[in-house]
Amino acid sequence: MTQEFRPYLPGVLAFIADEISDKLAVRLAELKGGREVYIPKNPGPETSLAKLVGLENARLLYKHLGSGKLLVPAGNIGGQTGRRQRVAMLLDQGLSHSEIAAEVDVHLRTVERVAASLRDPERQHQGDFFL
Known part of the structure; x- marks a missing residue:
């Protein structure tokens, strides 16, 4: 199928x-x-x-x-922000990292990075250090 x-x-x-x-x-x-x-x-x-x-x-x-x-x-389709929001939503729903990677069409490592950034807000804003 x-x-x-x-x-x-x-x-x-x-x-x-x-x-x-x-x-x-x-x-x-x-x-x-x-x-x-x-x-x-x-x-x-x-x-x-x-x-x-x-x-x-x-x-x-x-x-x-x-x-x-x-x-x-x-x-x-809207790039990184759209994918990140979708990953976060599916994490909240309790899906596994593998299921999320398949659903959002991203690499498993991307899901792991998003999950880590949600657990640790400091990692979420690393880019601000260079402003």
């Missing part, structure tokens, strides 16, 4: 993946993760959202989410 990889998509990205498509949710996370996008009431081809995701997808987003500002979560 081969299962297609599906990245961690938090909050509204999971909703978009379920209602519209994984591809659109991933595209939004890659291009706008951690930032806001505006969904207009009547998306036209000239709107920034339509230029970002295509006119039909912009209209689907409006249909499912309404108009207004949308804060796009980063997920694990």
Whole structure:
């Protein structure tokens, strides 16, 4: 049984993946993760959202989410911060380091480093020493 990889998509990205498509949710996370996008009431081809995701997808987003500002979560696509937050959340849920590494698609050593930094807040801010 081969299962297609599906990245961690938090909050509204999971909703978009379920209602519209994984591809659109991933595209939004890659291009706008951690930032806001505006969904207009009547998306036209000239709107920034339509230029970002295509006119039909912009209209689907409006249909499912309404108009207004949308804060796009980063997920694990959003780089180190998204992965670190996901690792921390799964550690809180009691998953093993190996399970977390597989779920978040990171090396086991990365999970161990995040776990250690959460146990010892001094390790979490080592970079501040050089400021």
